[in-house]
Amino acid sequence: MVIALNETQHGRPIGVKVREIRETLIKKKADAIIFSALDDIMWLMNIRGFDIPYNPLAFSIAFVTNSELHLFIDPTKIDKQVADHLNLGLVTVHSYDSANQFLQAWHEKNKSLQGYKVFVPNSTNYSLASIFGKENLLVAMSPIQMMKAVKNSVEMAGMRASHIRDSAALIEFLHWLEVEVEAGHDVDEISAAEKVRHFRAQQPGFVDLSFSTISASGEHAALPHYKYDAETGKAKIVKGGVYLVDSGGQYHDGTTDVTRTVVIGQGDDQFSFHNTLVLRGHIENAMAKFPKGIQGVRLDTLSRQALWEQGLDFGHGTGHGVGHFLSVHEGPCGISYRVSAGDEGLQAGMVLTIEPGYYLPGKYGIRIENCYELVEDAEHSAFLRFKELTLVPIQLTLIKKNLLEKKHVAWLNEYHATVLRVVGKYLLKTGKEAVYLWLEKQCVQLDEQSYDLWLTCV
Structure with a gap:
């Protein structure tokens, strides 16, 4: 199962975090960013999971564009409370195994845009990064790393x-x-x-x-x-x-x-x-x-x-x-x-x-x-x-x-x-x-x- 943190626990709603990430995309002149580091995703979505011993993480992938926010995760782990929490954050939830197909389709739709770039944190696995083509990648440390390191x-x-x-x-x-x-x-x-x-x-x-x-x-x-x-x-x-x-x-x-x-x-x-x-x-x-x-x-x-x-x-x-x-x-x-x-x-x-x-x-x-x-x-x-x-x-x-x-x-x-x-x-x-x-x-x-x-x- 996945649990949702409430406002007395996270101190910073999903929307506020995503807004800061989108500001980073504008500065980097990137059209989207993908997250595959599980602690980055848990922090961004204000959720926690139990897929890995001792670590409150759930297997997932997140994708943020200038207007959309997508989470790929096993839907059977999400109950109504977590679904409502994600809906409130304007998160579109997909099954975990649909991530590659979705990202490939998104890439095909947007790759002709002038200056098209996708921010790929250096922690991203090769399978996901290769979807976007080497010439379209902006590789650097995930912006979430510093955002979550400094506690509110x-x-x-x-x-x-x-x-x-x-x-x-x-x-x-x-x-x-x-x-x-x-x-x-x-x-x-x-x-x-x-x-x-x-x-x-x-x-x-x-x-x-x-x-x-x-x-x-x-x-x-x-x-x-x-x-x-x-x-x-x-x-x-x-x-x-x-x-x-x-x-x-x-x-x-x-x-x-x-x-x-x-x-x-x-x-x-x-x-x-x-x-x-x-x-x-x-x-x-x-x-x-x-x-x-x-x-x-x-x-x-x-x-x-x-x-x-x-x-x-x-x-x-x-x-x-x-x-x-x-x-x-x-x-x-x-x-x-x-x-x-x-x-x-x-x-x-x-x-x-x-x-x-x-x-x-x-x-x-x-x-x-x-x-x-x-x-x-x-x-x-x-x-x-x-x-x-x-x-x-x-x-x-x-x-x-x-x-x-x-x-x-x-x-x-x-x-x-x-x-x-x-x-x-x-x-x-x-x-x-x-x-x-x-x-x-x-x-x-x-x-x-x-x-x-x-x-x-x-």
């Missing part, structure tokens, strides 16, 4: 709200995990991942996970994209051992992605050393202020500097864009040592992750990931800064005090104060008093002057 006020409000609920779910999981492991109960990677989903599924608006949970203990955590199976997933999460959980949720009002690396009990010195380097890199990036429009590649070094000083590094990007109840990995912008294709620069209203890591083969891996929205800096209007969306505590007992400066401790204190104030309120409102008390201990304020690690207080 309704979308951003949904992202904020969904991240509060999602953070509460992950906090509840971390509390459960500590209680279970401390009690000596068997918890393996599979059961832990199932429990993460269980706590998310209890949250209002939950639809699905946003990707397959990375639930990795010990040496498995050293594999950044580890995926457990029936055999490897039996690995236990034990006291004193490293556990990394990278997970996210799809909600009707937003998409989340968060990673925490924890040790039940006390981590060893080597692990705490590496963990603090990763944390320092995360904070340096999260504290950054930077000019509007710069590419994310210019920020990537911030998350690596502390590691580089020790001759260490990690082999993945620092961050990626996140969709609004769409793909958890959303282009065109990100934070990486590689320039993203079509990256037009960072803008207020985007949602990005910051997720530096370090991976010691055969022993453990570390990643600390939050989602952030980009907002205008209050002091310098031409600059942007990060504002946290993910509100999950960072384990304080795994930090080596001599590796942090006062500014890092101040950031951590402010972050944890926000976590306790915002998510703590939500936990109490939903009757999770025991989880709230656990959260209080995780969010204890540190001494910014002496950097004492308050271990007796945790």
Whole structure:
């Protein structure tokens, strides 16, 4: 089935989006544009589908001319509510398998027009693009990529709200995990991942996970994209051992992605050393202020500097864009040592992750990931800064005090104060008093002057 978003969820009607696309066609001197990237189409039509696991997408094709709007999709997936929604947007619906025939007929009818051009985004498959003939193509990045990357006020409000609920779910999981492991109960990677989903599924608006949970203990955590199976997933999460959980949720009002690396009990010195380097890199990036429009590649070094000083590094990007109840990995912008294709620069209203890591083969891996929205800096209007969306505590007992400066401790204190104030309120409102008390201990304020690690207080 396909569902339609209402105005309290999308914040921008189909007609308004199409008008902007038609303005692009005029500027590009093109007669039409075809869309085959599913997240582009879902965003344009204010609908979501369930054809692909973890991604709220439906197989479809969209075609926009200066006067018409066509959607090719399996009609059996559209009920009366969705049909009325599309009719209101002046969308003509066709069966999915009629797309090639329709587009071929349209091309034959219009190809003799002077200056005839069809805008074909560079994500379009060859079968569709070849219909229009090479000489009639205008190939470039889809204009929707930037349009949906910059969230409107309704979308951003949904992202904020969904991240509060999602953070509460992950906090509840971390509390459960500590209680279970401390009690000596068997918890393996599979059961832990199932429990993460269980706590998310209890949250209002939950639809699905946003990707397959990375639930990795010990040496498995050293594999950044580890995926457990029936055999490897039996690995236990034990006291004193490293556990990394990278997970996210799809909600009707937003998409989340968060990673925490924890040790039940006390981590060893080597692990705490590496963990603090990763944390320092995360904070340096999260504290950054930077000019509007710069590419994310210019920020990537911030998350690596502390590691580089020790001759260490990690082999993945620092961050990626996140969709609004769409793909958890959303282009065109990100934070990486590689320039993203079509990256037009960072803008207020985007949602990005910051997720530096370090991976010691055969022993453990570390990643600390939050989602952030980009907002205008209050002091310098031409600059942007990060504002946290993910509100999950960072384990304080795994930090080596001599590796942090006062500014890092101040950031951590402010972050944890926000976590306790915002998510703590939500936990109490939903009757999770025991989880709230656990959260209080995780969010204890540190001494910014002496950097004492308050271990007796945790």
